[in-house]
Amino acid sequence: KPKAIIGVHLYGMPFQVDAIISISQKYDIPILEDSAEALGSTYKGKNCGTFSKLAALSFNGNKIITTSGGGALVCKTLEEKNKAVFFATQSRDNAPHYQHSEIGYNYRMSNICAGIGRGQMEVLETRVSQRRAMNLFYQDIFNNYQDIKLFKEPNSDFFSNHWLSAILLTSYEKREALRLALENENIESRPLWKPMHLQPLFESYPYYGNNVAESLFENGLCLPSGSNLKPADLVRIKNTIDTFMLQESTIK
Numbered sequence: 001k002p003k004a005i006i007g008v009h010l011y012g013m014p015f016q017v018d019a020i021i022s023i024s025q026k027y028d029i030p031i032l033e034d035s036a037e038a039l040g041s042t043y044k045g046k047n048c049g050t051f052s053k054l055a056a057l058s059f060n061g062n063k064i065i066t067t068s069g070g071g072a073l074v075c076k077t078l079e080e081k082n083k084a085v086f087f088a089t090q091s092r093d094n095a096p097h098y099q100h101s102e103i104g105y106n107y108r109m110s111n112i113c114a115g116i117g118r119g120q121m122e123v124l125e126t127r128v129s130q131r132r133a134m135n136l137f138y139q140d141i142f143n144n145y146q147d148i149k150l151f152k153e154p155n156s157d158f159f160s161n162h163w164l165s166a167i168l169l170t171s172y173e174k175r176e177a178l179r180l181a182l183e184n185e186n187i188e189s190r191p192l193w194k195p196m197h198l199q200p201l202f203e204s205y206p207y208y209g210n211n212v213a214e215s216l217f218e219n220g221l222c223l224p225s226g227s228n229l230k231p232a233d234l235v236r237i238k239n240t241i242d243t244f245m246l247q248e249s250t251i252k
Contacts, residue, residue, distance in 0.1 A: 005031045009038030009048045010193075011222070012064070012131070012163035013151065017043045017051050032056075036071065039064055040128040040161040049074045059113075064127045064163050064227075065120035067113040128161045130227040135162040138223060141238055142167060145245055147174075164225045166192060172218040174248070179221055181244040187237055192220035 005024055007015045024031045035041075035049035036058035042048060049055035055074035059067040075081045086092075091104025109117075135152065142150045149168040153160055169175040175191070182189045194217055197207035224237060 001027070002029055005029050006034055007031055007052065008034040009041055011151070011166055012037050012041050012161040013153070014038065014041055014043040014048050014158050014160065021051065033074075035074070036060075037063065037163045038161060040124055042159040044157050045159075054080065059117055059120075064131065064161055065117065065124055067109065067117035067120070070107075070109045070113060127227050131162040131165075131225060132160075134225045134229070135160075135165045137234060137238075138165045138167070141241055147248075148245075162225065164222045166220055166222045168216065168220050170219065175219050175221050177248075178241070178244055182237075182240055185236060185240045187224060187240060189224065190222050191218075192216050192222060 005020060007017075007020050009015055020031060023029070031052035033049055033052040033055035035055045038048040039057055043051070049057060053076060056071060057074065058071040059065065059069070060071070061068055073081075073084050075084065087102075087105055088107035089104065090106055091100050091102040093099040093101055135150075138150050139152065142148050147170050151166045151168070169178065179189050179191070195213040196202055197205065197209070198214070198217070224233070229237075
């Protein structure tokens with residue numbers, strides 16, 4: 001029996017919360033939320049990171065707000081919070097000397113980094129608005145092309161911060177051709193996350209799935225989504241994509 005279900009709000013898009021909770025309750029398996037990319041996202045008006053026993057947020061430099069590194073653990077109880085703080089402070093026992101009765105870690109965030117994070121929280125709504133505007137920008141582009149699917153909210157229950165806007169093409173070859181076309185214009189893009197079971201570290205371990213993750217990895221592409229992209233940058237991105245799609249249609 002699995003120890004936990006890890007639900008991932010990928011690229012800021014809430015996962016299918018009701019369905020996952022139903023599975024969790026049916027089989028009595030706790031949920032852990034990977035909300036690293038989903039600060040500011042909600043499902044049915046409730047913040048991502050609040051649907052599970054424990055959740056993790058990331059404040060890495062590439063996230064929607066940053067403390068330059070580190071993150072946060074979202075807990076339900078004071079007991080869980082105290083235990084996490086204990087582990088994060090090297091599991092040091094309450095003694096006048098250094099004593100450790102359990103394995104501990106140095107996961108503390110410095111006061112300076114925490115202060116930066118608190119300041120960044122004041123601009124979170126602005127950052128979310130900017131990322132969502134980027135997704136609308138890409139919707140305007142890809143609505144013209146049937147062969148490319150832009151990931152967007154399936155219905156009004158889902159509110160994504162659109163930390164990254166991503167697309168799905170019809171083949172690996174087309175995905176790679178578009179990536180290289182953008183790269184030739186010095187525009188960075190990258191494939192979707194490589195599935196964990198394909199990572200060299202884990203490839204010798206059993207995997208139970210139906211190849212959906214592999215297909216997304218092969219055919220998906222993450223596009224520039226930064227909050228600081230300027231109008232000239234957007235024009236260059238759009239022109240590069242439109243030129244590529246025109247060439248694709250000519251080849252056909």
